[in-house]
Amino acid sequence: MFTNQTHLQHLLRPDQYTSEEQYRAELRHLFRPAWHPLAVKADLARPGDFLTFDLLETPVLLRNFNGELRAFLNVCPHRHSKLTDRPRGNTERLRCQYHGWEFNADGRTGKIPDAKAFRPWDRDNSCLKRFAVETCGDVVFVNFSENPVPLREWLGPVWGPWQDYGGDYRHAATWEREFPCNWKIVLENSLESYHIPEVHPTTFKEFSTEENSWHELTETFTSYRTVPPNDLPTRSANWLVRRLGRPVENMYWHRVRHPHVTGASLDVMRIMQCVFPTGPTSCRYRSLLFTLRGARRGPLAWAIYRFLRPIAAAVARQVFDEDGRIYGGVQRGMAASPHRGVIGTREERIFHFQEYVIRGTRGPRELGVVADGA
Ligand code: FES
Ligand SMILES: [Fe+2]
Known part of the structure; x- marks a missing residue:
């Protein structure tokens, strides 16, 4: 279930995705204290x-x-x-x-x-x-x-879940790319599943239903979880997970620690992604992929582990590339937009992210002015 039942304001103005002043404030107030x-x-x-x-x-x-x-x-x-x-x-x-x-x-x-x-x-x-x-x-x-502040304290609720980026999961690949867009466009894209049918029509079937989706929303952290569809790829993945000696959770999680660190997890893989501004309208997006190794040893477990790595990497990179084709157009639209924008209930994590950005860069007064001025 989503937390909000009505649409939300797009708190950030389009010029806050292009302005040098906003970029400087974000570097100083959001990124300087971050890990x-x-x-x-x-x-x-x-x-x-x-x-x-x-x-x-x-x-x-x-x-x-x-x-x-x-x-x-x-x-x-x-x-x-x-x-x-x-x-x-x-x-x-x-x-x-x-x-x-x-x-x-x-x-x-x-x-x-x-x-x-x-x-x-x-x-x-x-x-x-x-x-x-x-x-x-x-x-x-x-x-x-x-x-x-110590990393554990800064990560807060994600410290525990992100401990297993390692352990049962082994690093499989790192990649990064520059995108001609403001870093918030990339981050906001990762915070909603609404774009899935348009941007990932073959990679994912459909977005999850509201009954099957849960959001947790706090000031510095939000999460989304859903149960993967009970289809052949999921059942096959679950079989492989059991063969590697890991209990099946059968849950997709996406967590973000604002401003810029995200972690997504399925039983077969973990991926940590981080977006860094490189200017007001450019950014670098970096991914660290881990795949399941599990506790079981022996030739079959080894073969499954080796089989999973390139498949998980190929799927993750495809999703990354599909999203990457959208960012430039969003940025060009931002530069010319006369609209104030709107956020749907499925996209409510973006509202919380935007509150965080405004609170961090301008202080609560501006947040109040923007929020009340609808
Ligand atoms: S030794 Fe580093 S600049 Fe001279
Ligand atoms: Fe996407």
């Missing part, structure tokens, strides 16, 4: 493994230092070069690509070529800027703020 799922533990399994990202106007380097994951601003304190431009790699030491300054696990300098040229040593201004790193299941999160 970002950037990698899985397997990406950084060996000492010296590193990944780099350019996200939210922040170059980041995430590295394994003898088993401990640390994140730093990917900018050298000597003369501001990025430490490395490589997206990933393995190096024995963390060394700047420009003049070869080396840094240890706490971000302090190690070996410096011709160090005497820098006497007297300015200790306070020679450290890398460090960011907090925490994990939930196998997913590695990074936070760019000075004093972040």
Whole structure:
């Protein structure tokens, strides 16, 4: 059942999907305090493994230092070069690509070529800027703020369910794409099933009925769950799940921790997706896919696990691509729209997301003005 029985206002105006000012406010108030799922533990399994990202106007380097994951601003304190431009790699030491300054696990300098040229040593201004790193299941999160709340506290009700992104589920694929649209268009698309018959006519049969749908709506988190149709693909998937030694829940869940982290789950797979603004009208959408490995061992279980991975990846990517074809047109429509928009009861999670955006970027007063001014 949906929580609301009448339509809702589209709280955000079209210009809030195009404006530089809104983008700046979102970066500062919504994204700066947030935790970002950037990698899985397997990406950084060996000492010296590193990944780099350019996200939210922040170059980041995430590295394994003898088993401990640390994140730093990917900018050298000597003369501001990025430490490395490589997206990933393995190096024995963390060394700047420009003049070869080396840094240890706490971000302090190690070996410096011709160090005497820098006497007297300015200790306070020679450290890398460090960011907090925490994990939930196998997913590695990074936070760019000075004093972040612990990840567990920030994730709140999704901490428990997202623990099994790892464990019984193994990382199968990571992919990302840039889209020519505001990040909220991508996020809002993920929060409703109303578009399914038009956008995914062959991938899914129909959207679920209201009797078969449940929403949970809170200030920072919403969820949707439904029972998958009792058709051949579902029954086959359930058979595979049992063969892998996992009880069948037979439920589809979609959860979002605002502003930008979503997790979808079926018994055969888990997928965590995160959308990052790269400008007022552009974004990057990143997906981490996990498929069921289960507790059972032996050749049959191994074969099922290996069989499930490419199928789940192909279906997930198809859904991702189908949604991806819509975003550009929504953005172009936003730029020219004279309408205020409307949100149906099936789309009520979007209303809660928009409340969150307005509350976070403008404060409750504006929310009151917009909500009362219908
Ligand atoms: S800029 Fe990094 S060592 Fe010079
Ligand atoms: Fe979709």
